[in-house]
Amino acid sequence: MESKMQETKNDDNKLTKHDITMLGLRSSLLQSAFSYERMQAGGWAWSQVPVWKKIFGNDKKAMSEAMQDNMEFINTSPPLVPILMGLLTSLEEKRVNRQTIRGLKNGLFGPMAGIGDAIYWFTLMPIVGGIAASFASKGNILGPIIFFIVYLGIFLCRIPFAHLGYNLGVKAIDVIQDNSEIIARAVSYTHLTLPTILLV
Numbered sequence: 001m002e003s004k005m006q007e008t009k010n011d012d013n014k015l016t017k018h019d020i021t022m023l024g025l026r027s028s029l030l031q032s033a034f035s036y037e038r039m040q041a042g043g044w045a046w047s048q049v050p051v052w053k054k055i056f057g058n059d060k061k062a063m064s065e066a067m068q069d070n071m072e073f074i075n076t077s078p079p080l081v082p083i084l085m086g087l088l089t090s091l092e093e094k095r096v097n098r099q100t101i102r103g104l105k106n107g108l109f110g111p112m113a114g115i116g117d118a119i120y121w122f123t124l125m126p127i128v129g130g131i132a133a134s135f136a137s138k139g140n141i142l143g144p145i146i147f148f149i150v151y152l153g154i155f156l157c158r159i160p161f162a163h164l165g166y167n168l169g170v171k172a173i174d175v176i177q178d179n180s181e182i183i184a185r186a187v188s189y190t191h192l193t194l195p196t197i198l199l200v
Contacts, residue, residue: 013093013170014054017163023051023089024082024162028155031078039075048085055093066092069102076109077116082158084108086165120154 026047033042045067056062076084084105091101128150136143 015051015089015093015166019051019054020086020089020162020166021159023047023085023166024158024160026050027078027082027085027158027162030081038071038073040078040081041071041074044074044081044085045070048089051089052092055089062095065098069098070105072102072106074105074109076113077120079120079154079157080112080116080161082162083165083168084112086162086167087169088165090166090169124150124154 029047030040030043033046034040035042048070049067052063052066056066087108088101088105091104128147132143132147134143135141135146
């Protein structure tokens, strides 16, 4: 019985492993409410609503503040976004200061976009697409199958990525709280410098 409880619960936290798995799956609709004013904000907030409901319960003020903060502009890498969602969800669950959570989100989404785009859309997918196209041009059915399998793999990676982000947040919670100002400053510098480095 005890092992079963450990399978579904993350220690004394309100969220279960299933909640984090669903967070990863819902993140696939990050761009479902895309706009030029707030970019991915609608899908970003929608993906997290179920975990917020579980974390905040009847605390309407906390729910309202979370929704308001997360409807601000965000534009990041869809394949990597579950890591950021998982990390911030763990901080929400521990009721970390809202400004710290907001600062981490704003500081990390930009660098994560640069890293994710460089890995997936500028490296992995062009290589896989070229290989798949080569097979397909010769009438080999392996072409579309290879491309589909790789794309499906990228999609399914959202689940372990969400758990990775959540677990990182749980383990680093004390460090984040004790050094919130330093971390917020550091991620701000990263947000400014990484895009320049990637372009060089």
